[in-house]
Amino acid sequence: MHQQIRGRYAPSPTGRLHLGNARTALLSWLDIRLRRGVYIMRVEDVDSQRSRPEYEARMLDDLRWLGLDWDEGPDVGGNYGPYRQSACHERYRQALAKLDTFACTCTRKDLAQAPRSHTGEVIYPGYCRQAPCNPDRGSAIRWRVPPGQVGFCDRFAGTVIEDVARDTGDIILRRRDRDWAYQLAVVVDDGAMAITDVLRGADLLASTPRQLHLARALGLPEPSYAHVPLILGEDGRKLSKSHRAPDLSALREAGIPAPRVVARLAQSVGLVDTSVHELTAPQLVETCRQRWGDEGLKQLEQRIVSWDSWGG
Ligand SMILES: [Zn+2]
CATH class of the missing domain: 3.40.50.620 (HUPs)
Incomplete structure (x- = not known):
C-alpha cells in the first residue's frame, strides 16, 4: 500500500517569525501540499524558560495569514497528539x-x-x-x-x-x-x-x-x-538582525498583502520570476505542480532579493 506522506513545521515559540522562518515554513507546507500529504503543526516549546503561549498564538496566526493551513496541530487536534512538546x-x-x-x-x-x-x-x-x-x-x-x-x-x-x-x-x-x-x-x-518527510x-x-x-x-x-538553504540578505550573507528585514508580524501590521510576501519569498528561491508581484499560497502550489507534478519540490535556487522595500 502507498505510504501516507506526513510532514511538519515545528516552530519554537520564543519570539516572532522572521522571514527566514516564514520561508522555511512556506517551503515545507508547499512540499507536502504538492505531494498531497498530511501537514502537521508542532509547537516545540520544550525550552520552558524561553517559550511563551503568546508567541505561539502570534506565530500560528501569522502563518495562517500567510496562507498556510495544517491538518493536525495544537489548535486543530488530530490522532497523533499532543502537538505541543510541553505536554509530551x-x-x-x-x-x-x-x-x-x-x-x-x-x-x-x-x-x-x-x-x-x-x-x-x-x-x-x-x-x-x-x-x-x-x-x-x-x-x-x-x-x-x-x-x-x-x-x-x-x-x-x-x-x-x-x-x-x-x-x-x-x-x-x-x-x-x-x-x-x-x-x-x-x-x-x-x-x-x-x-515521513522533514523539510x-x-x-x-x-x-x-x-x-x-x-x-x-x-x-x-x-x-x-x-x-533547504537559509535565506540571504542583499549582501549575499545569511539574513540576520543587521539587515533590518521586517518580521512577518511587522509586514502584516504594516498592511502589506500576504500574496506579496508569498511572491517575494518564492522569488528568493527561484520558484517564480521577478515579474510576479502577488501570489497566494494555493496559487504557488498550482504553479509548482505545473512544473513538477505531484513529486514535491525538486530544486531551489538561492536568489538575492531586497527585503527592505515592499511597495509595488
Ligand atoms: Zn560530564
Missing part, C-alpha cells in the same frame, strides 16, 4: 528509559578545554562516563553514543556521513534544569507523529546524523530529510 513528558521519559545513559555533572566551564567540532560545538570528552565528576552537583543525562558511522541522503544537500561518537560525543538528552533536550524531543516526536533549514543539517543515530537506537522509522 511521558513520551520522552519512555524513550529515555530505552537508552544507555549516564548522569553528567560537567558545567560549561568544565568543558572549556574540550575539543570542538568544525561547527564549534563541544565534542564531549566522556569525563562522567564511568562516574559523575562531581556527585554534589545537579546533573544532565547523556546518551552513551554507540560507535559507528551514520549516513543518509538529503534531498537537497546530498550524502552526509558522520561518526557521531567521534565527532559529537555523548549527547545530552535531558538538561541539568530538567528540560528535555531538543535532540531527543524532535526524534521522539517525529516517530510518534509518523513523520527544514540547512542550519539543522549538522545535527541530523545524531538525530538519525538516536532514531535508529530507539527503533523508530527514519524520515527522509530535505534541508
Whole structure:
C-alpha cells in the first residue's frame, strides 16, 4: 500500500517569525501540499524558560495569514497528539528509559578545554562516563553514543556521513534544569507523529546524523530529510538582525498583502520570476505542480532579493 506522506513545521515559540522562518515554513507546507500529504503543526516549546503561549498564538496566526493551513496541530487536534512538546513528558521519559545513559555533572566551564567540532560545538570528552565528576552537583543525562558511522541522503544537500561518537560525543538528552533536550524531543516526536518527510533549514543539517543515530537506537522509522538553504540578505550573507528585514508580524501590521510576501519569498528561491508581484499560497502550489507534478519540490535556487522595500 502507498505510504501516507506526513510532514511538519515545528516552530519554537520564543519570539516572532522572521522571514527566514516564514520561508522555511512556506517551503515545507508547499512540499507536502504538492505531494498531497498530511501537514502537521508542532509547537516545540520544550525550552520552558524561553517559550511563551503568546508567541505561539502570534506565530500560528501569522502563518495562517500567510496562507498556510495544517491538518493536525495544537489548535486543530488530530490522532497523533499532543502537538505541543510541553505536554509530551511521558513520551520522552519512555524513550529515555530505552537508552544507555549516564548522569553528567560537567558545567560549561568544565568543558572549556574540550575539543570542538568544525561547527564549534563541544565534542564531549566522556569525563562522567564511568562516574559523575562531581556527585554534589545537579546533573544532565547523556546518551552513551554507540560507535559507528551514520549516513543518509538529503534531498537537497546530498550524502552526509558522520561518526557521531567521534565527532559529537555523548549527547545530552535531558538538561541539568530538567528540560528535555531538543535532540531527543524532535526524534521522539517525529516517530510518534509518523513523520515521513522533514523539510527544514540547512542550519539543522549538522545535527541530523545524531538525530538519525538516536532514531535508529530507539527503533523508530527514519524520515527522509530535505534541508533547504537559509535565506540571504542583499549582501549575499545569511539574513540576520543587521539587515533590518521586517518580521512577518511587522509586514502584516504594516498592511502589506500576504500574496506579496508569498511572491517575494518564492522569488528568493527561484520558484517564480521577478515579474510576479502577488501570489497566494494555493496559487504557488498550482504553479509548482505545473512544473513538477505531484513529486514535491525538486530544486531551489538561492536568489538575492531586497527585503527592505515592499511597495509595488
Ligand atoms: Zn560530564
